[in-house]
Amino acid sequence: MNWTATAVALFQVLVATLVAPLVIGITRQTRARLEGRAGAGILQPWRDLLKLLRKETLQANGVSWISSVGPIIVMASSLLVAALLPLISTITLPLVPDDLFVVVSVLLIGTVAVALIGLDAGSAFGGMGSSRHMMIAALVEPTVLVAVYALSIPAGSSLLSSIVATRLDAPAVILSPVSLLAVVALFVAVLAETGRLPVDNPSTHLELTMVHEAMILESSGRDLAWLELGSWLRLSALLGLVANLMIPWGLATDATVLALVIGTIALLVKLTVFAAALGAGEVFLAKLRLFRVPELLAGSFVLAFLAVTASYLVT
């Protein structure tokens, strides 16, 4: 057992969890300002979360244990993703490698758990949200796999931390056509995976257009808090991964305190910039009609596929 690696991973989970609601707060605040509103401030998601934890947890009549266990599984899978991804440091846990397939599987556990919660309460909107969610997940997973595979070719390893470390050592890789295609494909996949515009509108009130919201309509109190924090944490962790793939500087490569402090500050700066850019970008986007989502995701798959092809042709 490598205690340093475990301590670093726990520290990374702690930072990511504390920051995740702030990332959502920054996107909402940026949107509010661009729309001419004053905005609730970037601390509002934290206030909402703390309030939810103090509220009564109601469940629909006749639900099974899925509704109680599901939110915890979602939260656990997001915490595990935050521990595995190279967000603050490239140090990996020796027992659980941050391999491409491990990360995608852990993400899929959370995805399936949310879909089951949507089905469990038996409401029409929940089932509709679950079926849409699984359709999007089925279209997104191949893109993530192929895009990260393209990125892994220069590193010679499918460990995300070594991919990022290679880009830190040889920054020329970042601007190669292969890497640009793959990162764009990955970014579209991350938007779809975390339920952002143009695939899903996180602030919609219209049940017929919901995907993620429709599945959590019946959750309340503590269950809702875990589902919300889980999805926010997943967004922050994946956004942090994309940020580190594009701008790997600042990432800690050894477990000294100074390196970790620099790594944390670098992560905070990158997430702030990316969250603000995400909020600003969403002002210009409308949600895509559901039947056009496959076209967008097929497009991102083509980019990822081109990246793999190009990596064998352009060296």
Added chain:
Amino acid sequence: MSVLRLLQLMRRTGRVAEAAPDLPEQWDGVPAALSGSVQIRHVDAGSCNGCEIEIGAVFGPVYDAERYGARLVASPRHADVLLVTGVVTRNMTEALVRTVEATPRPRLVIAVGDCARNCGVFTDGHAVVGSVSDVVDVDLEVAGCPPEPDHIIAALRSVTGR
């Protein structure tokens, strides 16, 4: 609209939200859990849609109730406060009772508009069961036909305390 034109529009318009008025007097029945963050579900129990237009304005860019920590949500399970508008009609009585039951405690019910308070112009109508307080417990009331957005905001701020 193209991105460039939208950018120009944003720059020209700038900030639409008006300056926040002074914090109104706090209502002392607010549960401690709800300070700073209130999720709202709106229930139309039989309104003429006048109150709905005012509620729409409350969450629009000019009055911008979101800055006080109030946010509209899509499900009563996510809500802390129910904004009930209109007289309670026969067809909406059970729906209203069930919506209140589906809201996790601590919860508040705010009756918005004269119809919700005392049936207003619809008193003794054949489809009318009564005012909101005849059907469920009401914690706060906002008067007016329709109520001013400022008054709805004052009621919400007396709950969020911001």
